[in-house]
Amino acid sequence: xxxxxxxxxxxxxxxxxxxxxxxxxxxxxxxxxxxxxxxxxxxxxxxxxxxxxxxxxxxxxx
Amino acid sequence: xxxxxxxxxxxxxxxxxxxxxxxxxxxxxxxxxxxxxxxxxxxxxxxxxxxxxxxxxxxxxxxxxxxxxxxxxxxxxxxxxxxxxxxxxxxxxxxxxxxxxxxxxxxxxxxxxxxxxxxxxxxxxxxxxxxxxxxxxxxxxxxxxxxxxxxxxxxxxxxxxxxxxxxxxxxxxxxxxxxxxxxxxxxxxxxxxxxxxxxxxxxxxxxxxxxxxxxxxxxxxxxxxxxxxxxxxxxxxxxxxxxxxxxxxxxxxxxxxxxxxxxxxxxxxxxxxxxxxxxxxxxxxxxxxxxxxxxxxxxxxxxxxxxxxxxxxxxxxxxxxxxxxxxxxxxxxxxxxxxxxxxxxxxxxxxxxxxxxxxxxxxxxxxxxxxxxxxxxxxxxxxxxxxxxxxxxxxxxxxxxxxxxxxxxxxxxxxxxxxxxxxxxxxxxxxxxxxxxxxxxxxxxxxxxxxxxxxxxxxxxxxxxxxxxxxxxxxxxxxxxxxxxxxxxxxxxxxxxxxxxxxxxxxxxxxxxxxxxxxxxxxxxxxxxxxxxxxxxxxxxxxxxxxxxxxxxxxxxxxxxxxxxxxxxxxxxxxxxxxxxxxxxxxxxxxxxxxxxxxxxxx
Numbered sequence: 001x002x003x004x005x006x007x008x009x010x011x012x013x014x015x016x017x018x019x020x021x022x023x024x025x026x027x028x029x030x031x032x033x034x035x036x037x038x039x040x041x042x043x044x045x046x047x048x049x050x051x052x053x054x055x056x057x058x059x060x061x062x
Numbered sequence: 063x064x065x066x067x068x069x070x071x072x073x074x075x076x077x078x079x080x081x082x083x084x085x086x087x088x089x090x091x092x093x094x095x096x097x098x099x100x101x102x103x104x105x106x107x108x109x110x111x112x113x114x115x116x117x118x119x120x121x122x123x124x125x126x127x128x129x130x131x132x133x134x135x136x137x138x139x140x141x142x143x144x145x146x147x148x149x150x151x152x153x154x155x156x157x158x159x160x161x162x163x164x165x166x167x168x169x170x171x172x173x174x175x176x177x178x179x180x181x182x183x184x185x186x187x188x189x190x191x192x193x194x195x196x197x198x199x200x201x202x203x204x205x206x207x208x209x210x211x212x213x214x215x216x217x218x219x220x221x222x223x224x225x226x227x228x229x230x231x232x233x234x235x236x237x238x239x240x241x242x243x244x245x246x247x248x249x250x251x252x253x254x255x256x257x258x259x260x261x262x263x264x265x266x267x268x269x270x271x272x273x274x275x276x277x278x279x280x281x282x283x284x285x286x287x288x289x290x291x292x293x294x295x296x297x298x299x300x301x302x303x304x305x306x307x308x309x310x311x312x313x314x315x316x317x318x319x320x321x322x323x324x325x326x327x328x329x330x331x332x333x334x335x336x337x338x339x340x341x342x343x344x345x346x347x348x349x350x351x352x353x354x355x356x357x358x359x360x361x362x363x364x365x366x367x368x369x370x371x372x373x374x375x376x377x378x379x380x381x382x383x384x385x386x387x388x389x390x391x392x393x394x395x396x397x398x399x400x401x402x403x404x405x406x407x408x409x410x411x412x413x414x415x416x417x418x419x420x421x422x423x424x425x426x427x428x429x430x431x432x433x434x435x436x437x438x439x440x441x442x443x444x445x446x447x448x449x450x451x452x453x454x455x456x457x458x459x460x461x462x463x464x465x466x467x468x469x470x471x472x473x474x475x476x477x478x479x480x481x482x483x484x485x486x487x488x489x490x491x492x493x494x495x496x497x498x499x500x501x502x503x504x505x506x507x508x509x510x511x512x513x514x515x516x517x518x519x520x521x522x523x524x525x526x527x528x529x530x531x532x533x534x535x536x537x538x539x540x541x542x543x544x545x546x547x548x549x550x551x552x553x554x555x556x557x558x559x560x561x562x563x564x565x566x567x568x569x570x571x572x573x574x575x576x577x578x579x580x581x582x583x584x585x586x587x588x589x590x591x592x593x594x595x596x597x598x599x600x601x602x603x604x605x606x607x608x609x610x611x612x613x614x615x616x617x618x619x620x621x622x623x624x625x626x627x628x629x630x631x632x633x634x635x636x637x638x639x640x641x642x643x644x645x646x647x648x649x650x651x652x653x654x655x656x657x658x659x660x661x662x663x664x665x
Binding site for chain 2: 001003006009010013014016017018022023026027031035038039042043044046048050051053054057058060
């Protein structure tokens with residue numbers, strides 16, 4: 001399965017979760033996009049550190 | 063991918079170059095035991111992966127006995143192109159693409175060889191003789207890893223692990239931020255803004271009253287200005303007096319009167335007159351000790367020389383006969399002299415030590431004398447300064463007393479000024495307290511904002527980690543669902559299910575499915591073989607490129623009925639999969655109609 005296909009499945013799961021009470025109306029589409037980009041980066045670059053991934057995910061310094 | 067030809071040289075029992083035509087969907091390689099069937103199966107795997115099919119062996123183990131190196135060549139079709147790969151057991155490898163009638167060297171990539179790892183090749187395309195045993199002894203964790211390798215989801219699992227670490231990081235950050243938030247308290251600091259406003263207002267009123275007073279009253283007369291000047295001069299004299307008194311207290315430490323210091327200084331000076339005598343005495347003692355040391359050395363030399371004559375009949379210098387009694391007397395005499403000189407030297411050394419100690423004490427006393435002299439001079443200066451300051455103070459007091467008393471206006475202004483000063487001090491204190499309160503309030507607000515941010519980040523990381531976990535579940539489940547159904551159908555076709563067909567769950571059972579509730583380890587040899595074969599075939603369908611199946615003695619443990627079913631099952635896999643079947647069961651081999659047959663007994 002290529003990274004694009006994985007990211008598509010991941011996005012679908014994110015949206016499913018966003019319907020649940022815990023995550024409902026908590027995140028913006030921009031944040032969803034950022035999370036998807038971070039996921040694709042993690043799949044394509046196994047050597048990425050968790051600190052960098054955190055920064056990609058949140059947009060803040062770890 | 064379809065295999066076309068296998069070339070071996072110096073591999074196992076194949077010392078000469080041997081070529082095997084593998085074109086066609088089904089290739090049956092028949093041979094008795096020790097005819098080299100398994101060697102050929104290993105050769106195909108080695109050509110593709112550079113590894114040995116049997117675990118624990120290295121490529122050099124494939125070479126024929128006493129051969130320096132073995133070579134395997136494999137010709138195959140992949141993505142409408144023809145390739146050949148040559149690999150030696152020394153590690154050399156070369157891949158070539160057919161370009162008409164010529165072969166051109168090319169790099170090893172997905173375009174030249176399916177992008178499968180060695181585990182995927184091994185599980186997807188090969189069933190070798192020892193494999194089932196190796197699989198059964200693997201622990202669940204290894205089988206789980208194997209499953210992930212076969213499905214090619216390692217990168218996804220690694221990403222999952224990373225997201226879990228990110229979630230932990232976010233939780234740690236949240237804990238730190240919450241800790242800071244909880245540690246910040248106002249701790250008695252109160253909002254003083256109302257009091258501050260009241261104090262500022264009161265001060266402003268005072269300032270206004272003072273201003274009004276200054277504007278309405280006439281300017282201060284000459285007496286008033288003179289009083290202010292003299293009061294300043296009196297204050298300066300008072301300050302000088304206080305400072306001098308403090309300095310004098312430090313200087314006179316240890317003495318009640320200046321005369322005591324003078325008396326002590328006199329005593330010290332008198333004692334120091336002896337310093338020159340003591341120094342001379344020290345020098346004399348040192349000279350005496352040095353002289354006695356020299357004498358001692360001479361006496362010891364003489365004594366040594368006389369002792370050297372003992373036992374000689376004549377003098378070695380003048381050749382005169384020697385009397386032993388005289389020599390003995392001389393030895394005794396010089397020993398006595400030596401002891402006497404030694405005693406004298408010890409006495410001289412003791413005197414020298416005593417004199418040195420006296421000189422040291424007198425040196426210390428000289429330092430003390432300098433200190434006392436300095437204190438004496440400073441004492442005199444300070445006493446003079448104090449007397450002058452007192453005199454000046456008295457002068458100003460007298461002058462101020464001679465001036466007329468303060469006018470009522472001046473008194474009122476002075477009172478107002480004092481009141482204003484008090485208010486100013488109170489206001490400054492209030493401002494300080496309010497500043498502290500504001501700073502702490504800002505810190506708390508900042509900590510609250512930070513805690514909110516990290517809480518959102520933690521929720522975001524949880525969202526992402528949960529979505530990754532669901533993705534893994536979905537991807538693995540999606541892949542395995544089809545495989546599970548295929549295995550169940552295969553087992554059904556072999557008639558292995560005694561009860562109702564059961565669900566096979568490769569993921570849950572970690573690649574070791576049950577059959578009618580019986581664990582794989584407890585099945586019979588034939589049941590294990592069939593279950594395992596169906597599992598491999600189903601998994602190989604998940605791997606693009608694993609288009610052929612190399613089976614080494616698959617009929618082992620199978621009875622006649624199962625062999626027939628295996629034949630039908632394998633025939634059903636054609637032409638989707640190219641099958642290369644190694645067997646020593648001639649009857650089984652002859653059951654297949656359209657097949658390329660290679661009989662190793664004729665080699």
